[in-house]
Amino acid sequence: MGMDEVRLEQRHGKAKVRVGRVWKEEADGAHHFVEWSVSISLLSDCLSSYTHADNSDIVATDTMKNTVYVKAKECKQQLSAEDFAIVLGKHFTSFYHQVTAAIVNIIEKPWERININGQPHEHGFKLGSEKHTTEVIVKKSGELQVVSGIEGLSVLKTTQVCASGFEGFIRDKYTILPETRERMLATEVTASWRYPFETLASIPAKQLYFTEKHMNVKKVLMETFFGPAKGGVYSPSVQSTLYHMAKAVLDRVPDVSSIQLKMPNIHFLPVNLPSKDNPTIVKFQDDVFLPTDEPHGSIEATLSRIRSKM
Numbered sequence: 001m002g003m004d005e006v007r008l009e010q011r012h013g014k015a016k017v018r019v020g021r022v023w024k025e026e027a028d029g030a031h032h033f034v035e036w037s038v039s040i041s042l043l044s045d046c047l048s049s050y051t052h053a054d055n056s057d058i059v060a061t062d063t064m065k066n067t068v069y070v071k072a073k074e075c076k077q078q079l080s081a082e083d084f085a086i087v088l089g090k091h092f093t094s095f096y097h098q099v100t101a102a103i104v105n106i107i108e109k110p111w112e113r114i115n116i117n118g119q120p121h122e123h124g125f126k127l128g129s130e131k132h133t134t135e136v137i138v139k140k141s142g143e144l145q146v147v148s149g150i151e152g153l154s155v156l157k158t159t160q161v162c163a164s165g166f167e168g169f170i171r172d173k174y175t176i177l178p179e180t181r182e183r184m185l186a187t188e189v190t191a192s193w194r195y196p197f198e199t200l201a202s203i204p205a206k207q208l209y210f211t212e213k214h215m216n217v218k219k220v221l222m223e224t225f226f227g228p229a230k231g232g233v234y235s236p237s238v239q240s241t242l243y244h245m246a247k248a249v250l251d252r253v254p255d256v257s258s259i260q261l262k263m264p265n266i267h268f269l270p271v272n273l274p275s276k277d278n279p280t281i282v283k284f285q286d287d288v289f290l291p292t293d294e295p296h297g298s299i300e301a302t303l304s305r306i307r308s309k310m
């Protein structure tokens with residue numbers, strides 16, 4: 001092998017193509033709305049553009065951007081971000097002989113229908129907090145992979161005996177953190193889970209199937225994090241709570257094959273303010289806190305079904 005032999009791996013695409021889409025329901029006058037940020041990355045045979053200044057096999061990233069708008073227009077019925085990503089992946093891998101695989105990421109902004117005097121508004125929306133994400137990989141063969149997720153789901157349980165604690169960890173000469181059975185528990189959940197579908201043909205045809213699953217997963221995550229409205233559930237650590245949340249999703253949502261959770265431990269520090277004359281201007285009694293965002297604990301794990309060999 002000569003010294004000048006090299007290996008080239010490449011992909012190209014367009015990142016963060018922003019599109020809004022309105023669908024108007026003829027029947028009842030209600031409008032549906034989504035706002036997406038679409039990122040496309042294509043695996044394609046265009047090596048000579050890198051090595052020989054020959055662009056003849058390049059799908060221009062500008063063309064990819066235009067395609068997002070064309071396909072958004074062509075989708076005449078409201079659809080999930082997952083289904084739109086599949087539409088795009090299918091298009092790029094079937095329309096261009098050069099393209100062997102398409103990776104499509106979408107972040108959907110949480111526009112929520114507004115209620116006026118308890119009535120759902122026909123065309124009024126406000127921005128919520130957590131985002132709906134998806135990553136779809138489509139191969140030319142029709143093989144595919146669908147991942148859905150949540151980003152920026154901030155949740156907190158206030159201190160109360162039986163809410164959250166952290167005890168029994170390693171104590172050594174570097175340790176000062178006191179053990180506690182009463183603390184704040186705050187995190188910003190990032191979740192992503194995989195569906196078991198492996199081909200375009202096996203994707204459920206049901207409209208808004210992925211939207212419905214997404215709502216189910218979020219509901220299970222929240223019910224498990226918080227516990228019942230009266231009394232809640234004790235969290236012995238972020239690790240334990242994370243595990244129970246992931247396990248509950250696998251137990252209660254059969255179409256999820258694995259789930260990854262990232263749950264930073266966002267600390268609220270006890271406030272104690274002693275002075276020279278007065279040892280306790282403010283003495284901490286599980287009441288006054290200093291909210292922080294850095295540094296934070298970082299705790300993440302993936303839970304997968306082990307397929308039993310039938």
Ligand SMILES: O=c1[nH]c(=O)c2[nH]c(=O)[nH]c2[nH]1
Pocket residue numbers: 166177236237238239265297
């Ligand atoms: O739930 C927690 N997990 C940790 O790993 C950890 N480490 C720490 O200092 N506080 C906490 N809390």
